[in-house]
Amino acid sequence: MKILQTIEGVHRIFDTQGSTPLLVTCNDLNDWVCKYDKFPKYLFNELIAAEFAKVFEIKIPETALIKVKSEHINLTKFPQLNLGWFDKVCFGSLYLDNSKEIDYTTMSMFEEKSFRDKITDKNDFLKIALFDIWMANEDRNHNNFNLLLYVSPEKLNFFYAIDHVNIFNSSFLDYGIAELTEDDSIIKTDLAKILFGKNKKINEIVDNLVENFYLYTIECENKLDEILSLVPETWNINIEQIRQRIIENLFTDEWKRQCETNFREFVQSFILN
Numbered sequence: 001m002k003i004l005q006t007i008e009g010v011h012r013i014f015d016t017q018g019s020t021p022l023l024v025t026c027n028d029l030n031d032w033v034c035k036y037d038k039f040p041k042y043l044f045n046e047l048i049a050a051e052f053a054k055v056f057e058i059k060i061p062e063t064a065l066i067k068v069k070s071e072h073i074n075l076t077k078f079p080q081l082n083l084g085w086f087d088k089v090c091f092g093s094l095y096l097d098n099s100k101e102i103d104y105t106t107m108s109m110f111e112e113k114s115f116r117d118k119i120t121d122k123n124d125f126l127k128i129a130l131f132d133i134w135m136a137n138e139d140r141n142h143n144n145f146n147l148l149l150y151v152s153p154e155k156l157n158f159f160y161a162i163d164h165v166n167i168f169n170s171s172f173l174d175y176g177i178a179e180l181t182e183d184d185s186i187i188k189t190d191l192a193k194i195l196f197g198k199n200k201k202i203n204e205i206v207d208n209l210v211e212n213f214y215l216y217t218i219e220c221e222n223k224l225d226e227i228l229s230l231v232p233e234t235w236n237i238n239i240e241q242i243r244q245r246i247i248e249n250l251f252t253d254e255w256k257r258q259c260e261t262n263f264r265e266f267v268q269s270f271i272l273n
Contacts, residue, residue, distance in 0.1 A: 001047075001230050004028055004092065005067040009074055013081075019165055020080075023095060026066060032092040034066050035165075036085045037235075041172045042165040043091045044237050048246075049135060049164030050093075051227040056131050056216045058124060059160045061148075062094040065232060088234040093162065099148040101162075102191070106149065110194050119157045122195050123205055126267070128161050129187045130213055133266075134250065134259045136177050139166035142189045173245040177255065179262055187266040196271050206267055210260050221251045 004026035011023040014033065019042060022034040035046060050063045068086045075081060100106060109115045116122070128147070132140050140146045140161075148160040169178050182188045196202050224246065228239050249255060 001063065001065055002028075003065045003067065003089065004032070006069050006072045009072045010068075010078060010081075013078060016163075019163075022068070024066065024068060024072070024092075026064075026092070031095040031097075032064065032066060033061070033095050034068060034090045034092045036068065036090045037088045038082075038085050039165070041237070043088075043235055044231060044242070045165050045167050045172070046091045046163075047230060048227065049137070049167050051223070051230070052135065052220050053131065053161060053164075055220050055223060056127065058128055058131060059121070059150075059158055060093070061096055061160060061162065064092045064094075066090045066092040089232050096148060096150050096160065098152070099150040099160065102145040102147045102149055107190060107194075110191060115157075116195065118155075119159070119195075121158050123209070124159045125186070125192065125195055126205065127209055127212075128159065129185055129192075129266070130209055130259070130263045131161075132185065133180050133262050134213070134217065134256070135164070135167040136169045136180060137164060137167045138170050138180065138184050139163065140186055141184050142186070145186060145189075145191070147186075168249075173242070173249055177249040179258060182266060182269070185266055187263075188270045192271055196267075202267070202271065206264060210263065213260065214256060217251065217256060221247070 006024045007027050008025050011025070014021050014023065019035050019038060022036070023031060024034045025031050035043060037043060050060055053060050067089055070083055070086060073081055073083060073086060075083070128140070146161065146163040148162055150158045150160050152158060186192060199205070224243065228243055231237050231239060
């Protein structure tokens with residue numbers, strides 16, 4: 001994973017429900033959404049979820065580690081920041097200019113068939129939902145989609161998944177892992193119904209996603225040590241401890257089967273019925 005550094009002052013703070021990331025420009029001359037060490041272990045959650053999402057072939061913004069220079073933090077302009085949060089390297093996601101975060105204001109667009117037809121990765125919506133069930137991500141739901149609708153240079157629309165600080169039931173696997181409730185899933189949303197409610201191939205789509213799910217999780221387990229090697233030492237993460245917790249929780253056959261069951265039940269209850 002590449003390491004970048006800021007070249008000018010922080011542009012803005014995103015007013016989100018949780019991590020309030022920064023918009024910064026780095027020495028690659030791109031703008032990045034930068035998350036910092038405000039909450040313990042959230043940076044690790046972002047990194048591990050991003051790397052697993054890549055294995056799942058889920059689209060996410062490009063990621064990098066970012067060093068935010070202290071002289072680029074204007075405490076007069078942003079008094080809510082603390083210089084101590086930036087002693088450690090931060091986690092960055094490439095800022096996508098041609099994107100819009102999905103919320104209820106965008107729902108009317110999806111109701112138009114001509115617009116839905118431009119979305120070339122609709123099935124990724126359900127793949128992301130299954131990924132969230134497996135990762136116990138409690139922060140992608142009807143109140144907070146954490147999805148970007150991105151218009152590529154070819155004018156095609158794609159779903160990008162963002163913000164994974166609340167995987168592992170928001171607890172860093174301190175107490176094991178617990179199933180998501182139906183209210184914690186984007187399957188229980190009007191958008192899911194709009195995208196798939198009239199799709200006659202929904203059962204085939206679900207079967208294919210589940211089949212690939214087992215393959216993806218095996219690949220994630222095979223790549224776990226390689227992914228954990230990306231974690232900066234300054235984050236003070238006990239790598240062996242979290243490695244063991246991930247293996248004992250995410251990669252058991254029992255957990256995977258439970259994830260499949262929950263996924264199928266959510267689809268049946270909130271899309272097919």
